[in-house]
Amino acid sequence: MSGHESTYEPKTGIEKWLDSRLPIIRLAHDSFVDFPTPKNLNYWYTFGGILAICLAIQIITGVVLAMHYTADIDQAFGSVERIMRDVPYGWLIRNVHMVGASMFFLAVYVHMFRGLYYGSYKAPREVLWLLGCIIYLLMMATAFLGYMLPWGQMSLHGANVIINLFGAIPLVGEPIQSWLMGGPSVGNQTLQRFFSLHYLLPFMIAGVVILHIWALHVPGNNNPTGVEVQDVEKDTVPFHPYYTVKDGFAIVVFLIIFAVFVFYAPNVLGHADNYIEANPLVTPAHIVPEWYLLPFYAILRAITFNIGPMDAKLLGVIAMFGAIAVLFLLPWLDTSKVKSMRYRPVAKQFFFGFVVACLLLGWCGASNPDNAIISMGEDKLLVTYTDAAGLEGQRTFEDYAPAAQFRDEQVAAGGVAAMAIQKAPAFTFKILSQILTAYYFAFFLLILPILGLRERPKGEPDSIHHSVLGHDAPAAAPAE
């Protein structure tokens, strides 16, 4: 916390000399050694440290990959294959970078849900939360740019779909689109700028991470009770060794899971299509983004209706960006005075519903929107025909043979006929994603603002050390 007395005492002559010129050792000591940290932080609080490791891994492996990668549409795919086959340990470095992106997002989602559950975005930590949202946005941009670089089928067509979204913006959409692509389509010039920006953004993330840690160290950590530190002596322990060890243990466990993916399933989170070189004339049958962007993709596709002058495409884009924008407003949307959901019995249930909704949105994003989750009835065959006299009509059939016979008869008689599958009415992924999108926005825009005013919270503990000693409930009889 800011304002705590610096306990750093330079011992050697050289440390004293440096301390009076650039007190950098003092800054590190006060931030990461003798920094008073609430003594009740659980393992959900280790993901900040895990994320710092993830960023470092991505930057180190990325700089190395850039030594071998060629940002040119004729050579990019080949240069990635060369990294995988010929460059010494190239396969390892690329797998770490590729899996690292997924692990980075896995950790950031846990980190964000943790902040959501314990109310870490509330006063006095609003700026801390906003900086975190900016980091998340930069992460998504970086991941999107990086996914284009191998110049596989998903790289090209995924980039196409996303850049096309900007075309939905009225008036300025198309100029923005061609400005982003640097031409009429995603081409060599686009790949080159994406590579340049993909290299730049992680360093911007690192910059915002420094601000994020600064904004954390002004009010100090939140904690699972949501009760602020009152007595530094009783409520906190120094960051080192207590949390360096706890974070260190969590990082080791995390890296074991990381290594399992790197060595045993490096491609399980990716798409096979991206090992086919990009071809602008052939679109993969099923374009999906990487798993960590699927919930937003589902929200984009959930909007299939027009409202007034705005068409579905524009509304989908607004909903998708709105789903991220609403995170920035969260500190002012949640009206509850109680930070931690431990003491908010109703909000807690809506929170777990929100987590489930996000996971299910991911499932919807990965699936074909028209596919049935629960089918009601059998699919039928529909033959649409125009007979020789010019009359139009249609007939449905249960089986193929009579349908085909009917169609052929119509054609033989001089008419036109076509057969198509008529899907049975069903509860489709589209409907599920519409329900979940409604819940996603309702959680932020209705539930949190209203519930904060109406909910009766359970009693919070008087202080962190009371909670640690089990005194948050009315004092029970001593065990001994």
Place this chain on the structure above:
Amino acid sequence: MSDSNTTAPEQVDEERRDFIHIAAIAATAGGAGLVAYPLVDQMNAAGDTKAASSLEVDISKIPLGGEIRVLIGGKPFFLRHRTPEEVAAAVNTDVAKLPDPETDEDRLVARSDGTYNPAILVTSGACTHLGCVPVGPAQGSVGDYGGWYCPCHGSHYDTSGRIRKGPAPTNLPVPEYEWVSPTLVKISL
């Protein structure tokens, strides 16, 4: 020397200072804008990219009932040699019922003598939904209306490239093109 000509050192002319502040900030902002302009504009299409924006295609090579696909500036275009049945299906469609009403003739370009060649249809090859490339006769699916089918989100186009079913909002756009000769069309972006 009179008193009115000398200003006491502790007295500050606030209005004069405000003016200097505003002028300095305005000049800096203007300068920053001038520097930013080329840095932003460099991302727009370069001269050679713009120059590669038209192509002449020999339509005599297209098999009947088939199509060829060309890339111009990286954008896909379809040139389809329609069978008389396909032309008839496109012409006989009730235009009023279409999501994006256009007659088949609206989607053709007249030759220099003012006549049309309805057998040859030239359209953009990017689905108007999110820009995927629809599949056609050579890829084994023509959709429910005999034209093209977009596998990404299920848009069906008819033999005139008009949207009939699915999420795409508009017909496949007809690019700017002209008949250079009876067998040669020049397509421009």
